[in-house]
Amino acid sequence: MDKSTSSRYAESGVDIDKANDFVSNIQPLVAATFKRGVLTDIGGFGGLFALGSDRFKDPVLVSSTDGVGTKLQIAKKCNKHDTIGIDLVAMCVNDIIVSGARPLFFLDYFSMSKLDLEIATDVVKGIAGGCKISDCSLIGGETAEMPGLYQPGDYDLAGFVVGIAEREKIIDGSEIKVGDKLVALASSGLHSNGFSLVRKICFEEMGLDVDNYIDELGCTLGEELLKPTLIYTQPLLNLIKNFNVRGVVHITGGGFIDNIPRILPNGCKALVNTDSWPIPAVFEFLRVNGKISMAEMWRTFNCGIGMIAVIDAKQVEEVVQQLEALGETPYVIGDIAARNTDESSIEMVS
Numbered sequence: 001m002d003k004s005t006s007s008r009y010a011e012s013g014v015d016i017d018k019a020n021d022f023v024s025n026i027q028p029l030v031a032a033t034f035k036r037g038v039l040t041d042i043g044g045f046g047g048l049f050a051l052g053s054d055r056f057k058d059p060v061l062v063s064s065t066d067g068v069g070t071k072l073q074i075a076k077k078c079n080k081h082d083t084i085g086i087d088l089v090a091m092c093v094n095d096i097i098v099s100g101a102r103p104l105f106f107l108d109y110f111s112m113s114k115l116d117l118e119i120a121t122d123v124v125k126g127i128a129g130g131c132k133i134s135d136c137s138l139i140g141g142e143t144a145e146m147p148g149l150y151q152p153g154d155y156d157l158a159g160f161v162v163g164i165a166e167r168e169k170i171i172d173g174s175e176i177k178v179g180d181k182l183v184a185l186a187s188s189g190l191h192s193n194g195f196s197l198v199r200k201i202c203f204e205e206m207g208l209d210v211d212n213y214i215d216e217l218g219c220t221l222g223e224e225l226l227k228p229t230l231i232y233t234q235p236l237l238n239l240i241k242n243f244n245v246r247g248v249v250h251i252t253g254g255g256f257i258d259n260i261p262r263i264l265p266n267g268c269k270a271l272v273n274t275d276s277w278p279i280p281a282v283f284e285f286l287r288v289n290g291k292i293s294m295a296e297m298w299r300t301f302n303c304g305i306g307m308i309a310v311i312d313a314k315q316v317e318e319v320v321q322q323l324e325a326l327g328e329t330p331y332v333i334g335d336i337a338a339r340n341t342d343e344s345s346i347e348m349v350s
Contacts, residue, residue, distance in 0.1 A: 018115050022143060025117065026124045033131040033138040037104065040139065047139030049105045051164065058167040062101035065160045066091040070195040071225070076153060077210045078222040081119045084157070085126025086133070087192045090229035091252065092161040093134045094307070097236045098248040098263075100171040101163035103136035111144040112155035123157070126228075134233040136161065171240070173247035173263030173310070180246055180336040181316045182270060186329035187306035189282055191229040193253045194300045198225065201290035216281050224282050232307045235326045239309060243319055247310035257299040260308065261345040269339035274350045277331040280304045298348055310336060 023042060030042050039048035051059065068087040075084045085108075093103045108127055110120065120143065131138045150156070190198065202208045202221060210222030217224045239245055247263040260270045283303050286292065297303060311319050316332060323330040339345060 018117065022115060022117055022120055025121050026128075029121075029124055029128040030138050033106075033128050033136070035135065035137050038137045038139055042140060047105065047107065049137065049139055049162075051104075056164065056166050060101075060165050060167045060170060062096045062099050062163045062165055062170075063161065064092050064095040065158060066095065067156070067158045068192045070199060071190075071192050072154075072156065073199060074195065074210065074222065074225045078226055080222070080226060081122040082125050083226060083228045085123050085128070086130040086228040086231070087126075088157050088159040089127055089130025089134060089136070089161075090231045091192050092159045093130075093136060093163070093231060093233050094229070094250045094252070096161060096163040097233050098171065098250050098307075099163075099165055100169055100237075100240050100245070100248075101165040102237060103134050103161055103163040103233060105137045105139045105162055106131050107139065107160045108141040109144070109158040109160075110141065110155065111146055111150065113145070113147050113150035113152050115143065115145050116153075119155070123155075127159075130228075130231060133231045136163075136233075169240075171245060171248055174265055175246045176263070176265055176268055176310050176336055177246070178268060178336055178338050179313055180310050181313050181332055182272065182334040182336070183309045183311050183316060183319055183323070184277065184305045184331045184333045185230075185232060185235065185307040185309075185323065186277070186331070187251070187280075187302045187304055188230045189224060189227040189280060191252070191302055191306060193255075193302065195225075197290065197292075197300060198286060201286055206289055214285065216285055218281075230306050235323060235328045236307065236309070238326060239319060239322065242322065243315050244312045245309050246312065249308040249310075251302040251305050251308065255297075255299045255301055255303070256305075256348065257346060263310070264336075264345050267339055268336050268345070269343060270334060270346045271337050272334040272346065272348050274348050276333040277304055294348075305331075305333070308333070 037050045037052050075081050208221055212221050214221050249259050251259055287297055320330050
């Protein structure tokens, strides 16, 4: 068929030929993420992945979906789109690693008003990079042009990950006991939560721009806000393999207050010592300039902690040593204590 037959569709804002060019451009990026189990190349109607579950007696698939929220607006303001895909992968795989699941494959949904090949390719570079970090294959996705729904230059992302775990080794918090310790892994900064508030404070109230250098941050505002979300797959899988990890918490939307209680059994509460780790400068910058109470900070932002593992107190010293050997920055930030029925399941103490 003559490509000119699609010209009326292109006039309406959807360019099929450009979409095909995009698939060709990203093919080597995607192929570089493939590992054993991938049965199809990109471009088909569905991605095929063979479980190869001979290593598992009773395998369970673990899945999650997420996006990166209005951090996308920061990428647009900075005209830098090659790391936002890392955030997308991180927000998904960090949610399944808390169960002890090993990521298998990833899919993305990328929608915009009009396809910009350079921006779209940069986004997929980030997604592929995140998949490599988490040892996850990018086996498919969807690219959608929707003129009239999105403003020119805007785009949105969603990610979908599937992992695998041994049923009897799934971590669900049920084994958490009074006396266990909270061992935390440092975040890289804001990660991908709270950006609606961040943008209100920085751009609306303070009148800043992404190019403004912020002395207390030691970089431009845009550089700080675009720091990619850390991916914790490898350090946590190593920890789970070698130690009795009784629970894992991803400090994501809802911060400490809403996320830690999600894994605690009845009769247990978490005592978090807020003086036990250094809170990165960006959080103090936002707290002071946004006039935010600490109660709201703990419920909105990660405040320097990306993951928390609940560990048998006898193994804490070895756990910290292993995490440091893996290049992580761990902190022992609290304990599990007994909780009465009328008590909160989390206390932030200093």
